[in-house]
Amino acid sequence: ETGVTQTPRHLVMGMTNKKSLKCEQHLGHNAMYWYKQSAKKPLELMFVYSLEERVENNSVPSRFSPECPNSSHLFLHLHTLQPEDSALYLCASSQEAGGGETQYFGPGTRLLVL
Amino acid sequence: GQQLNQSPQSMFIQEGEDVSMNCTSSSIFNTWLWYKQDPGEGPVLLIALYKAGELTSNGRLTAQFGITRKDSFLNISASIPSDVGIYFCAGSTGNNRKLIWGLGTSLAVNP
Secondary structure, X not given: OOOEEEXXXXXXXXXXXXXXXXXXXXXXXXXXXXXXXXXXXXXXEEEEEEOOEEEEEOOOOOOEEEEEEEOOEEEEEEEOXXXXXXXXXXXXXXXXXXXXXXXXXXXXXXXXEO | OOOEEEEOOEEEEEXXXXXXXXEEEOOOOOEEEEEEEOOOOOOEEEEEEOOOOOEEEEOOEEEEEOOOOOEEEEEEOOOOXXXXXXXXXXXXXXXXXXXXXXXXXXXXXXX
């Protein structure tokens, strides 16, 4: 297993459901990120973790709850989402959490909220 | 907030043609990154630039870090069908942990 992996690749959920997205990086990096990608918008940074500590929370609604148990794993817990939350959720990692660091992305989870 | 202007928004070209796209910023950047995203996949890094004036190649791809540090260019020579996808520029001022992203250039190649 190499690079950054994400599961599931596709997810359909109702507004009352609770689900979790999982990301794992096999690159030995210290920083991990969650992004939201919607059509016609730039990638939106949601959260940044450095050595399992959240260092950035980009004004994300509380219905999105990240968890980083170790430097290789990152979760995004979802509950009571809205239809406008439907998007591609991308996980990325980098050696350190600097803005100039090259980020490596997973394939994303395509989320549809009904 | 900071924005990147990426152009063109989309391109339709014939196989074998050269392609050029660019990004401009209202701020000075100290890092420029170019990514490609295939349908259903995450962005994949193509070229990273760290110095004003830097010109870097990756196969048929060449990218340059503008002298003003407010722009960057990506060129693809002799395009092939697998070049199809969305190309994103991203940059960093170095002042925080964020990358600023362009909206992407969608490339279609007609065989």
